[in-house]
Amino acid sequence: MTTSASAWVITGPTSGFGHATALELARHGTVVLVGRNPDKLAAVAAEIEGRGGAAVAIVADLSDVVSSRRAAAEITALELPVRGVLNNAGVMLSTPATSKQGWELSFATNHLGPLAFTDALLPSLADGTNVVFIASAVEDPGRIPAVRAGFRGSRFISAQAAARGEYTPGGSSRPGMDAYATSKQGNLAAVFSLAREYPRLRFRAIEPGVNPGSNLGEVPAVVRVIAKALTPILTVFPHFTTSKRAARVITRILTDSSAATGTYYNEDGKPMAASTQVSDVAFCDRYIAESRELLATVTS
Ligand SMILES: NC(=O)c1ccc[n+]([C@@H]2O[C@H](COP(=O)([O-])OP(=O)(O)OC[C@H]3O[C@@H](n4cnc5c(N)ncnc54)[C@H](OP(=O)(O)O)[C@@H]3O)[C@@H](O)[C@H]2O)c1
Numbered sequence: 001m002t003t004s005a006s007a008w009v010i011t012g013p014t015s016g017f018g019h020a021t022a023l024e025l026a027r028h029g030t031v032v033l034v035g036r037n038p039d040k041l042a043a044v045a046a047e048i049e050g051r052g053g054a055a056v057a058i059v060a061d062l063s064d065v066v067s068s069r070r071a072a073a074e075i076t077a078l079e080l081p082v083r084g085v086l087n088n089a090g091v092m093l094s095t096p097a098t099s100k101q102g103w104e105l106s107f108a109t110n111h112l113g114p115l116a117f118t119d120a121l122l123p124s125l126a127d128g129t130n131v132v133f134i135a136s137a138v139e140d141p142g143r144i145p146a147v148r149a150g151f152r153g154s155r156f157i158s159a160q161a162a163a164r165g166e167y168t169p170g171g172s173s174r175p176g177m178d179a180y181a182t183s184k185q186g187n188l189a190a191v192f193s194l195a196r197e198y199p200r201l202r203f204r205a206i207e208p209g210v211n212p213g214s215n216l217g218e219v220p221a222v223v224r225v226i227a228k229a230l231t232p233i234l235t236v237f238p239h240f241t242t243s244k245r246a247a248r249v250i251t252r253i254l255t256d257s258s259a260a261t262g263t264y265y266n267e268d269g270k271p272m273a274a275s276t277q278v279s280d281v282a283f284c285d286r287y288i289a290e291s292r293e294l295l296a297t298v299t300s
Helices: 016-028 038-050 065-078 105-124 144-148 159-164 177-197 221-234 243-255 281-296
Strands: 007-011 030-035 055-059 082-087 130-134 202-206 263-265
Touching: 007 016, 007 105, 016 030, 016 038, 016 082, 016 243, 030 038, 030 065, 038 055, 055 065, 065 105, 082 105, 082 243, 105 130, 105 159, 105 177, 105 281, 130 177, 130 243, 159 177, 159 281, 177 202, 177 263, 177 281, 202 243
Parallel strands: 007 030, 007 082, 030 055, 082 130, 130 202, 202 263
Antiparallel strands: none
């Protein structure tokens, strides 16, 4: 186990993978909980402290660039010995919506906010710190189970187009799927591009597995209850997981002190391949450069 002189930053610790991982991380040091709902954050902090752990809550709306940067500044000011940062918070929306900056909300929450948050934290991170993003294999148009579920992979034209909610033709017929897949590809582009940009840090991505028991997606309450009940049974099928199981894999990769960087892991913590598109260095760099051009328009 890592010494208690370690701190771990996690976004989205109030539900699903993030909640289970926050509890697991508390065994490795202080957990910095970054989320949008102060009451939910306080409840998770109390849960960790009730088990003898230590937690700090930072309120941030990761769909809002200003709030994301402010959260990074607040964390830096704490001067904690941060050993790892987990970008986990995310949404999958089926109703069109925009962020405070007027950008498509999935792209803002899943990619632009986390990139702004990470960019603002990077200067304060010690050499060797792990920065992990929870990605999703639905970005890959060759991922057969995702295609069966209705995804058609990332439909990236440019960051500017994604922020407007515009995608390459031939996408999914289901609302929100192109936005989700395109935004989650941004997590992989960030890991692959930042790993080359910052060799002193370690960037890793994880496809955590399919977890119908989380609160991801806009589904009727009754469907949610049934999905949660069925989740443990569904793990007999390939790629399905539970929050607890994924939390163990995520924690292992986040606390791993090896030099691995620019790496992508599956639900078992084994190396996996990303789509051909995001495996291309020039594509990743363009995705991130265009995203930073958008972020640079937000100056406050
Ligand atoms: N579930 C799956 O099958 C699956 C598969 C592959 C990848 N993933 C990825 O796994 C990650 C976690 O998803 P999950 O399935 O655990 O979903 P979840 O149960 O809905 O948890 C999402 C977390 O993100 C937080 N969040 C959402 N919008 C936010 C915002 N604007 N600012 C700050 N926090 C925000 C939520 O906070 P609140 O509690 O306040 O809503 C919650 O803590 C996501 O990145 C998702 O894309 C999920």
